[in-house]
Amino acid sequence: MNQLGFPLLSLILWLPAAGALALLFVPRANAGLARQVSLATMIATFLLSLLLPLRFETNPMQMAVVGAPPVMQFVEEVPWLPIVGATYSLGIDGISLWLVMLTTFLGPIVTLSTWDSVHKDVRNFQILLLILQTAMIGVFVAQDLLLFYLFWEFTLIPMTFLIGIWGSQNRIYAARKFFLYTFAGSVLMLLALIALHILHRDAIAAVEPGFRGTFSFSQFVSDLRAGRLTLDTTTERLLFGAFFLAFAVKVPLWPFHTWLPDAHVEAPTAGSVVLAGVLLKLGGYGMIRYNLTLFPAASQWAAPALAVLAVIGIIYGAAVAFAQSDMKKLVAYSSVSHMGFVVLGIFALNAEGISGALLQMVNHGLSTSALFLMVGVLYERRHTRELAEYGGLWKVMPVFAAFSLLVALSSAGLPGLNGFVGEFTIITGAFRSPLLGWIYVAFAVGGVVLAAAYLLKLFRSVFMGDVSQPANATLPDLNRRELTAFALLSIPIVVIGVYPAFFFAGMQHSVAALVADLIAQAAGS
């Protein structure tokens, strides 16, 4: 298969970290150089990652083989901690492909946004941003559970500092809340992970004496599917729950969402963009990769209840977003609503739902990042996020208004733009899922109506009406960097809306294989 002769994934993974290392040699005072090095690293990473979809086999095998582990591509495997069977093992499949691309694509845009928003200790900010980039890519490409867990936890540290050092007034509180809340979630995952390791070791050691255990994801999956490792119902559900909790906090699924508005409000623009753009997706990715794949029976068991939480999140997030007067909070709560769609799609447990959820994660990453950039643009100019302080900017900043409208419509799910395709595919999945059904969807489409309500409220308050505040009358329109960032984001927003089949094609095989196994497990148990 597509072996390239050089470790592509490792390069993509470690390039940002190498950039961070290089930044250590840049003088602290030279902010401009630090930004340029960071931007160059991010661009190089993105360009390198373009090889992934180019060389990706959309259909690595003719048929999905039930019982086989997920087919990974660009695989790398090096022994790491042989004493516990942990390996440095990387690989991607259709489930992680577009999420990796999303991460590398947003990298340069995030760095661009720091030009105007970060003026304090620029070098260290860029270092943290680059480290964060490596950690996030690591979560998506790691195929060893221990490695995955390391990357997973490592995303927390730079993000906490980004909020805690470069945030606004209440930053320490928000950083601490963010860290503790998400960390508390992941500790349970660590326990579950170790439990899985021990259970697996014991089960296999009974057949093959001397087996020292493993953390290899594909090993777990193949042994689970082959019946060499069986979990009794209670254990499976407990393990499922422990993994799920970590992911649910990250997504965030209602009612685990309250860290999100605080973190967003306090975080600098770049932090919010990374947080909304990629970090939340780690949760959704984790649910698909680990919960559904490792614990299919428990997934079936829990799906209706979790879908209820997702639907509550859709409506609740939208209603609360509508009532906000702080723009960042509004966008933050809109994330709760949109990620509710993602969880709903995942637990539809069919091909439409899961591929819709995957696409919607990418969509949400694009449009919500753009929304946060939009708030950032305003904040840089006026240093307030209150809706009431704005109005009539359509006249003052027409180009900015045009992009903002596009982004708001994409987030509101206008057909022809990306958000609609994801949402519609998700609700198709939920509608057809034997576990869920039309009643879930009937509520979920309420979220579609409300999304239009709060996004148009945002747009109207900022851009329509007369220029009531004299300070707004002379605001400059987008500068070249901001224009570049918005223009770059607009490309996938339109392309995914018009030609999503291309993106679906990449994930098709992996999702089909996953669903085939879910069905097989359901039939077997």
Next chain:
Amino acid sequence: MELLIWLIPLLPFIGFLLNVFVIRREREAGLVASGVVVAAFVVTLIAVAMLAGMPPEERRIVSTAWEWINTGSFRVPFAIMFDPLTAVMALLITGVGALIHIYSIGYMHGDPRVVRYFAYLNLFVTMMLFLVMANNLLLLFLGWEGVGLCSFLLIGFWFERKSAGEAAVKAFIVNRIGDAAFILAMLAVFTYFGTLNFYGDGEGGQIGFLERVSDIAGLRIGPDWQPIFVSTAISFLLLIGATGKSAQFPLFVWLPDAMAGPTPVSALIHAATMVTGGVYLMARTEALFTASFTTQGWVAWIGAVTALLAGTAAMAQWDIKRVLAYSTVSQLGFMVAACGMGAYVAAIFHLLTHGIFKALLFLAAGSVIHGTHDTQDMRRMGGLKDAMPITFRTYVIGALALAGIVPLAGFWSKDEILAHAISHGHTPIFIILFLTSLLTAFYMGRQVALVFFGTQRDPGYHPHESPAIMTVPLIVLAVGAVIGGVINLPVLHWLTDWLEPVLHEKAGEFNIWLALIATIGAVGTGYLGWWVYTTNAARIKIGGKDPAYRYSGDIWEGMEEAWYLDRLYQRTVVAGFEQLANFLARVFDPQGVDGLVMGIGRFFGGLANGVRALQTGYVRTYALVFTVGVLLVLGVMLWFAR
């Protein structure tokens, strides 16, 4: 041929792109925007001619551009089609659209954002064409929401005005409520038919759901104690979608406010084309609707009730555009009622003639507004017939057509709906619609009297006739409003025959008695309206009450406020939602959900404080604890290692 039909929506789209990215000058914007729509009209004419050259049963061209969505079993192509029904819609959209584009060159002259205006207008025509040309529900929905977006942009075109911004958002959100039902309908269609395509694309042998509606005959869903037919569920959801877009009861409240947009926009979007989208949808999916007796009853009654409600509201308006807005709602009610009675050809016939004469009325009203320096209150008008002769004459032609005076276009189409109601035994619907048609004549008489007769009540402006670029489209449309009925004259029934392959209807009988009575009624009430408001002209004061208020009192006020439906929504649905959202955001989320989390946090914080007390800083204490700990661990290990 396939390439040719793609040209129809692509031409305005190219105009849109040019206006967004290239053109910066007003003159070029107007010319390019009008040029592409005229070109699209010509291409449509060619396509229609080619379609007419084919045998009737083969008159459908389907063309797939690419696979749009393709995941799991869910496949939707980006495919358009051209058949007789689409053809007449496309002719109306590009024909009337072209005239309105040209008119706009004059009307919008001097506006600082004219380039943007034409970009929106071109995008609207593109989306409207996708709406009527789509070969599947999802692409239709793209056009459906796309025109909604353009409507939002154009209502809010003068966004500096608070009312414009509010009206734009209201229009979009009210439409979204209908759209949510539309989405559910699509899901149901996909679930039961496995495809969203209307018709097969001629390849692969797959046929569309409209060709096999019988698949769901007798299928029921829902709880055991109250199952409903699947066909009823789907068509009812589509009906809700249509009530949003076509401004029917109970979702018509957005349309009168939408008049905040520039008047040519009202003519194009909120009279001739976009608002007829719901009627088109019902005609297109006629097979689903006729499969459900229950839904058809709802459709007919919703149409009739809307027609009457909006007709009464139109009588009591002072704003020249709001009269026409309510009148549009009322006439759309006629079309919807016709659909509900199964008279789809009559509905489309009325849609076409109404598209012409209502566009004419709006454009002429725009000419009045233009010539009176942005006056819209009819109390400040009066006596304009001498200053604006062309506008006056064309307006009267439009008013006569709308009132249904023989032999103008509106007479024939309205008569066909009424005749169908009688001959198919829908007596209550007939009575309501007949009454409404009398009201129509009355308020048009009232409006003509208020605007053009008597003396000018506000001397603060000097009325003048509009330039030729505006009056020529008026004249063209006036000719259309006079002779438009010819397309489906009772003896010729060209339209019925043309649509026969799609709607499978035979021409109805011409009811001479009904035609006579209706005409006499319309002439009578129209004259009455004109007479009341010319003889009482002296009593009309700027900002004052209507002369009829003296006799009807609060009923008149109720009509003026469209029976308070909008206010009811504001006070219940909107206010209720805002209260709930505020409660969730200000109380429940910070204190309930987050309070719980922080409580847990504090619990552990308190625990940690207790533990902290153990940290005395004395090395000997630590040493002791350490020793005990090691002993304990060793003990446990030894215990397990026995």
